[in-house]
Amino acid sequence: MPELPDVETFRDLFERTSLGRDIADAEVRSPEMLEDADPEALVSALRGSSFGEAARHGKWLLARLESGPWLGLHFGMSGRLVFLDDGDEPAHTRLLVRFADGTALAYDCVRKLGHLALVDAPEELVEAHRLGPDALSLASRELERARGRRGTIKGRLLDQGVVAGIGNVYADEILFQARLHPATRVDELDEERRRRLAGAVRRVLRTATDRDADPGAFPAGWLTPDREEGAPCPRCGGTVIRTRVAGRSTYLCPACQQAP
DSSP: OOOHHHHHHHHHHHHHHHTTBBEEEEEEGGGGGGOOOOOOHHHHHHHHHHHEEEEEHHHHHHHEEETOEEEEOOTTTTTEEEEEESSOOHHHHHHHHEESSSOEEEEETTTTOEEEEEESSHHHHHTTTOOSSSSGGGGGGGGGGGGOSEEEEEEHHHHHTSBBBBOOHHHHHHHHHHOTTTOBBBGGHHHHHHHHHHHHHHHHHHHHHHHHGGGGGSSSOOSSGGSSOOBBOOTSSSSSSSEETTTEEEOOOOTTTTOO
């Protein structure tokens, strides 16, 4: 599933290729993926306008149209953006934006688990989905929202209402870097461990973003490139195990991340 660093790479692609281009037309291929808008309204908003800026909140990419509203794109389990200078469009294009110069932008989503939205402002989308603060802006004090709640720290990281943008893969990496067991209870986190966790959130997500969300380019000592059961721990040489926490497959080093 595309997580915050992946969506940052989509934003970079979008800003490099699609800002300022006049939009000639658009096609909505999968109207069932639209939220609170009909295909005609979306196409009407796009046609004759252009994209003025791009933003991101959590796993959502937002693009402001010069005509006023914002286009919201959520990538679900398998979505991506593809800029078409020449060549064929992707096989699972759900939204195609055609520019006046003959280029196009395709929103490709194999499993149709993503979402498309048309909103007046990003805050409207954040409120509608009850999203927490963006993970890159997370401070230790904002983890106070999780205090007093029942559940595991991994479950809280995956809760988009607590912090927006983290999915299963980066939750495992963050907890590995913070040396916290994923099953640690939220109410067991003291101030020092909350600071350590918040620091790991920012460090992991910024590093992954700077390296285009490419696991092959991640630093030595990261779990993600060898995230499989039985692999050697990149930090201590122990054995990585696979378990289940918060209903999700979870990878950790039991030597580095001691069970609570």
